[in-house]
Amino acid sequence: MTDVTPLQAPIGTRDILPGESETFATLVGTFATMAQRYGFGLALTPVFEDVGVFHRGIGEQSDVARKEMYVFEDRGGRTYALRPEGTASIVRAFVQHHPTTPWKVWYVTPAFRYERPQAGRYRQHHQLGVEVLGTEDATLDVEVIALAWRFYESVGLRRVTLLVNSMGHAACRAIYLEHLSAHLSAHASSLCDEHREGWSRNPLRVLDCKKEECVAVTNAGPMLNDFLCDDCREHFAVVTAGLDAVGIAWAHAPRLVRGFDYYTRTTFEFIAEALGSAQNAVGGGGRYDRLAEQLGGEPTSGIGFGSGIERLMLALEAEGVALPAPALDxxxxxxxxxxxxxxxxxxxxxxxxxxxxxxxxxxxxxxxxxxxxxxxxxxxxxxxxxxxxxxxxxxxxxxxxxxxxxxxxxxxxxxxxxxxxxxxx
RNA sequence: GUGGGCGUAGCUCAGUUGGUUAGAGCGCCAGGUUGUGGUCCUGGAGGCCGCGGGUUCGACCCCCGUCGCUCACCCCA
Missing domain, CATH: 3.40.50.800 (Anticodon-binding domain)
Known part of the structure; x- marks a missing residue:
């Protein structure tokens, strides 16, 4: 007998149908227009890649790589993963095709993470983003942030907070990490349950921990900003001065380290204040000056930004913003x-x-x-x-x-x- | 991965201490005489009460399991 149990969308996924898909389409369309205006071309890359792209890209010790990836083997025995974020694939494509630089591309893509679904968090969500490879000009960081800022502005999102920080480059961060590790090691017993044992796997993650115990320990410890080398300090100064110059309000977030290991120097995050839940980051990004190398290419600086479409839709709804939908004549x-x-x-x-x-x-x-x-x-x-x-x-x-x-x-x-x-x- | 709440019509939900043919609003369909929407009136269709098992004379209601949804933690978009 045929099983006629109704099929439904997988856990943590959802259908976006007429009624709200108009908003989705408007957001993508607006972003496409703005990206084009800023000189970006569209890049389409496969939604699945060799797992190495993500392992080497976002870091084997990141939460996403460790426990949130959809990994599968195809019939030929190759191990692939559904992309959990947009940047790694773009950089892989850059390394593979050697385009002339600066290479400025934008993308819209689904992203997959195996997590327990929750408000504003899905196993498949969609991201809009841009990436620029091939220049470490700090004023470019400003442009990338500006594009994101203007995008939110133009779709009607009003209550947005921009957080920025610098994570330093490989050398100065390594020095900081030594000091941080020493500090965490000395105070490990005071850390939260999860980090008491696991802090050494990825010390920076402890900075991101919201538990009181961890916050207390890290607040008393060394701060990343105090360890920035002159170049990184200068880079960050140019970024913040540039933001001021183009009239974008920002706040320094010294603890902002973000979830992927590839970030260097500038990192930033956009918080939608209207989203009351913990999932209130609508977008974020940063510079990644080592990523191309890690994916087998020549050392090449890069910076990018990604925004979650579903979260943006939730934020707009929370602010009571209704985007005009195309109507029949x-x-x-x-x-x-x-x-x-x-x-x-x-x-x-x-x-x-x-x-x-x-x-x-x-x-x-x-x-x-x-x-x-x-x-x-x-x-x-x-x-x-x-x-x-x-x-x-x-x-x-x-x-x-x-x-x-x-x-x-x-x-x-x-x-x-x-x-x-x-x-x- | 851990914990809480919830699964009754397309949607939002009622359903009394377990007791006949399970209800409402909205939506949908058809009418309200002679070709016309949005208001109003009338009628109609539509439910294995998530699924499986158990208790009982009898289960939408109680118990167990299961699947799913949802919220939170963690982390992120």
């Missing part, structure tokens, strides 16, 4: 049972107008209800009378003024009549 109501309605919607569409109609020979009243629900600006009525006279009755569906709500136009004038009615809005 005209809805054709045809009660003649022939092909007049079909021909008319096709004419309208060919003219660049959005048009739809009803099916299954419904009554005029029924078709009018569908027209109303469709959100179309006008209804175009074709009945026996119109058929006989070669005309169409155009009816305004938005305004309820009694006078002049509908009138007759010839078939030849329908397109211009719809345009006129639509623009009148």
């Amino acid at each position: 005209a809805f054709v109501v045809d009660t003649t049972g022939g092909t007049a309605g079909l021909a008319l919607v096709e004419t309208l569409r060919a003219a660049g107008l959005a048009a739809d109609r009803a099916y299954d020979g419904r009554s005029m009243k029924s078709q009018m209800k569908v027209a109303d629900r469709s959100g179309a600006s006008v209804a175009l009525l074709i009945g026996p009378q119109e058929m006989a006279s070669g005309t169409v009755t155009i009816r305004d569906l938005r305004n309820s003024d009694v006078a002049d709500r509908q009138h007759s136009v010839t078939l030849a004038d329908v397109v211009s009549a719809v345009r006129e009615a639509t623009n009148r809005a």
Whole structure:
């Protein structure tokens, strides 16, 4: 017997359907426009990669690599992973293709992490982002942050806090890590349950811990900023001065280390204050001056930014921001049972107008209800009378003024009549 | 990986101490005479009460398991 148990989307995933997919599409469209405006080209890379791309990229000791990756073996025995974030694949592509630098690309992609789902956290979510490879110019960091900032601004998100920090480069951070490790080692017994034993695996992660015990220990310990070399200090100064110069408000977050191991120097995060939950970071990024090397390429500086689309949608909703959704221009109501309605919607569409109609020979009243629900600006009525006279009755569906709500136009004038009615809005 | 809450119509939810044919609002469909939406009125369709097992004369209700949703921790977008 066939199993007819209804199938459903996997745990932690969800369908984004008409009603909210318009918002999704608008966000992607807006980001695409802005990225293009900033000189970025679209990069499409596979959603799965050799696990090495991510292990070497985001760090074997990061939480994402250790326990959140979807890893699988294909029929040829190769071990792949669904991408948990966007940057590593882009850098892999850079290393593989040797494009001329600076290489500026943007992307939109699903990202997968095996975690327990929760508000604003899914096993598959979507990210928008940009990456730039091949320059360590600190003013570029400002541009990348600015692009993100302007993007949030232009989609209507208002309560955003930008946190920035510098993690130093390999050498100065190594020195800091020695001091930090020494400090953590001396106070290990005072750390939280998780880090008491595990701090040495990735000392920087302890800085990210929100537990009181850990915060107390790390606050009393060495601070990363005090160990920055002159170059890194200068780089950070240029970034912050640049943000000031372009009018972007920022706050220094000395404890901001972020979850991936590849970051060097500039790191930043955008907090959506409207999201009350712990998952309030809508976007973040930073510089990664070692990543290309780790993926087998020439040493190449890079910086990127990624933003979670679902979280951004939640934040917008929390702020009561509704993005305008594209609407139909005209809805054709045809009660003649022939092909007049079909021909008319096709004419309208060919003219660049959005048009739809009803099916299954419904009554005029029924078709009018569908027209109303469709959100179309006008209804175009074709009945026996119109058929006989070669005309169409155009009816305004938005305004309820009694006078002049509908009138007759010839078939030849329908397109211009719809345009006129639509623009009148 | 750990812990809490919850699974009844398409949606949001009622359902009395376990007791006949499981309800409401919204939505959907059809009508309210002679071609017209958004308001109003009338009618209708639609539920293995998540799934499996147990207790009982009898289970939407109680018990166990299971699947799923949700929230939190951790971490992140």
